[in-house]
Amino acid sequence: MWTMITAFILNAVLDPVFIFLLDLGVRGAALATLASQIAAISLYIAHFAKIRGVILVRMSHVSLGAGRIRQLAFIGAPASATSILSAIAVMLLNRAAAPFGDESIAAVGIAVQILTIGALPITGFCIGSQAILGFSWGARNFARVLKAAKFMLSITVASSIAYSAAVVIFARPLVRLFSDSDKVTEIAVSTCIVFHLFLDCLALRVL
Secondary structure (H helix, E strand, O other), X not given: OHHHHHHHHHHHHHHHHHHHHOOOHHHHHHHHHHHHHHHHHHHHHHHHHOOOOOOOOOHHHOOOOHHHHHHHHHHHHHXXXXXXXXXXXXXXXHHHHHHHOHHHHHHHHHHHHHHHHHHHHHHHHHHHHHHHHHHHHHOOOHHHXXXXXXXXXXXXXXXXXXXXXXXXXXXXXXXXXXXXXXHHHHHHHHHHHHHHOOHHHHHHHHO
């Protein structure tokens, strides 16, 4: 979660720097995203290389058997499809903003990053709860599965509503943390408000 948060914050900070300070326009937005993703990959590699987590990764652990690949593909298909669709959505969003100028692209980028920062804890909470859901499902304790799912629903929806309300109320000072351009701020504030009206839908989708 901290790696993802770091990458998104870095992306949001680099967007105005590359787009306006270095005058790279749309190319600057792409470079900011690329730099933040490289930083994220580097943090992941450092995490596993130093064995800071509970998972030890070695090449000797990798199996290319057809049965194993089929299992991984089956389990990973929903997450892969979600990631692919999210990337396409961001691409279409930037493409829609491009005709309105660099300020619109930067503003949309800021709004997306603020939205993502609020979504990360929700995603992390749901990922962390998979162990409880999986154990209960495997034990055929469906009452516990339902109880856990209801608890998760209440937490994710409540937190998403609280975060959305905070962003809507404090949209301008939040945007100002990422840009000092008046035009970018005006566009980003309205974009943030519209985006965060539907954050609870994201909570339901992640759950």
